[in-house]
Amino acid sequence: MSLALRVLAPLLVGLAVLGGWEWGVRHYEVPPYILPGPALIAQTLWSDWATLAPSLLVTLEITFAALLVAATLGLALAILFAQSRVIEMSLFPYAVVLQVTPIVAIAPLIIVWADNLMLALLICAWIVAFFPVLSNTTQGLNSVDPNLRDLFRLYRASRWQVLWRLQLPGALPYFLAGLRISGGLSLIGAIVAEFVAGTGGASSGLASRILEAGYQLQIPRMFAALVLVSGLGIVIFGALTLLSYLLLRRWHDAR
Amino acid sequence: MAEGDFLALLGPSGCGKSTLLRMIAGLIEPSAGRLDWGRDARREIGFVFQEPTLMPWATALRNVALPLELGGMPRREAERRAAEWLARVELAGFEDAYPRALSGGMRMRVSIARALVTRPRLLLMDEPFAALDEITRFRLNDDLLKLWQAERFTAVFVTHSTFESVFLAERILVMSPRPGRVAAELHVPAGDRATPEFRTSAAYAAHCRAVSQALGRAMAA
Numbered sequence: 237m238s239l240a241l242r243v244l245a246p247l248l249v250g251l252a253v254l255g256g257w258e259w260g261v262r263h264y265e266v267p268p269y270i271l272p273g274p275a276l277i278a279q280t281l282w283s284d285w286a287t288l289a290p291s292l293l294v295t296l297e298i299t300f301a302a303l304l305v306a307a308t309l310g311l312a313l314a315i316l317f318a319q320s321r322v323i324e325m326s327l328f329p330y331a332v333v334l335q336v337t338p339i340v341a342i343a344p345l346i347i348v349w350a351d352n353l354m355l356a357l358l359i360c361a362w363i364v365a366f367f368p369v370l371s372n373t374t375q376g377l378n379s380v381d382p383n384l385r386d387l388f389r390l391y392r393a394s395r396w397q398v399l400w401r402l403q404l405p406g407a408l409p410y411f412l413a414g415l416r417i418s419g420g421l422s423l424i425g426a427i428v429a430e431f432v433a434g435t436g437g438a439s440s441g442l443a444s445r446i447l448e449a450g451y452q453l454q455i456p457r458m459f460a461a462l463v464l465v466s467g468l469g470i471v472i473f474g475a476l477t478l479l480s481y482l483l484l485r486r487w488h489d490a491r
Numbered sequence: 492m493a494e495g496d497f498l499a500l501l502g503p504s505g506c507g508k509s510t511l512l513r514m515i516a517g518l519i520e521p522s523a524g525r526l527d528w529g530r531d532a533r534r535e536i537g538f539v540f541q542e543p544t545l546m547p548w549a550t551a552l553r554n555v556a557l558p559l560e561l562g563g564m565p566r567r568e569a570e571r572r573a574a575e576w577l578a579r580v581e582l583a584g585f586e587d588a589y590p591r592a593l594s595g596g597m598r599m600r601v602s603i604a605r606a607l608v609t610r611p612r613l614l615l616m617d618e619p620f621a622a623l624d625e626i627t628r629f630r631l632n633d634d635l636l637k638l639w640q641a642e643r644f645t646a647v648f649v650t651h652s653t654f655e656s657v658f659l660a661e662r663i664l665v666m667s668p669r670p671g672r673v674a675a676e677l678h679v680p681a682g683d684r685a686t687p688e689f690r691t692s693a694a695y696a697a698h699c700r701a702v703s704q705a706l707g708r709a710m711a712a
Binding site: 384387389390391392397401405408489 | 518540547590
């Protein structure tokens with residue numbers, strides 16, 4: 237399929253949906269506090285930018301910090317797991333426990349325990365985001381070609397050489413695939429945690445703008461904030477896809 | 492076996508050829524008995540697997556340089572020697588190619604260069620050309636023989652092709668299946684191989700027939 241078609245086709249669908257939406261809202265005279273049209277949302281995005289931009293920045297910061305910690309800790313833990321089967325077997329179940337526990341249920345606790353709200357949000361986002369990196373990278377480190385492993389053994393490679401020259405490069409595609417999932421999850425984690433924290437005035441991310449706008453029935457602003465959240469998610473996914481392409485294009489088949 | 496020999500292990504699948512090869516390489520331990528090494532030659536081993544077994548994330552040059560670097564040689568020197576060996580397997584100009592850009596035969600050449608870059612005294616090969624088409628296989632057989640004549644390493648070549656074993660090896664051990672035993676030993680004198688067009692000569696055909704019959708007896712026993 238040509239690149240033009242791959243860009244053009246979804247773009248046309250998007251435009252058609254937006255056009256239909258705008259037409260429907262105008263034709264049936266839907267009040268903006270029920271459903272604002274895309275034009276009004278765009279206008280609100282522009283006029284309320286001064287309030288929304290700082291919130292976007294806060295959410296962006298939490299998301300990126302959580303993703304960074306998730307990637308670093310996930311990778312470090314995976315390396316530790318790859319060094320010893322016993323460590324992996326002892327710790328992996330707890331990583332799963334952390335993964336399957338609904339974040340909405342434990343977020344209030346974390347917010348109580350951490351004295352700093354930003355820190356609490358970061359921890360919540362991290363809990364949601366770190367598992368894909370951990371489990372993918374662990375799998376990558378363990379799925380080395382057995383013949384290559386024998387080759388390294390034949391040349392008496394040290395544990396460090398095996399890790400650095402064989403396991404880590406082999407695990408890179410797995411790690412990057414995990415990171416792409418984690419990118420979206422850390423954004424979701426950041427938003428959900430902030431929802432739980434509520435609008436005590438203490439937090440100031442996009443989620444509190446959404447809540448606030450909901451209470452005040454400023455539905456266009458709520459939609460504008462939603463657009464920013466989705467936009468951020470798309471940008472993160474796109475950036476991580478690009479990163480993965482740049483790192484793997486020369487030797488890996490799957491992109 | 493003596494130094495500088497080219498030995499072929501010929502036998503059906505499951506007779507323990509590959510296992511024997513891995514034991515020689517020290518990758519697995521014999522369950523009973525022991526391997527007798529005349530002198531301490533143990534660590535100078537090159538191994539060519541059934542598959543090219545290259546690191547997909549590394550260029551041909553980096554793949555060939557690997558054994559030297561694992562042994563602690565500085566990168567620059569290792570890459571210089573790796574480039575020399577790539578040229579010797581007729582892959583000059585492909586230093587920066589990644590394995591996925593190379594054909595099956597070329598990948599196998601990289602694998603052979605990697606096995607020889609440390610100048611091993613013993614080269615072990617586990618059906619290295621089994622997955623290749625016949626034309627590529629013949630060319631690689633020719634080139635391997637040339638390398639062996641130039642370098643005079645001791646070679647152990649596992650195969651299940653009668654023709655390949657006669658073409659390459661001076662000594663052929665025919666193995667029987669379950670339990671794996673050496674059923675017969677045949678020789679192809681160097682004088683015969685020196686004849687031009689050995690692959691189409693009457694001597695070649697005669698040796699192939701002899702090996703084929705020995706294999707038939709080993710299978711029936």
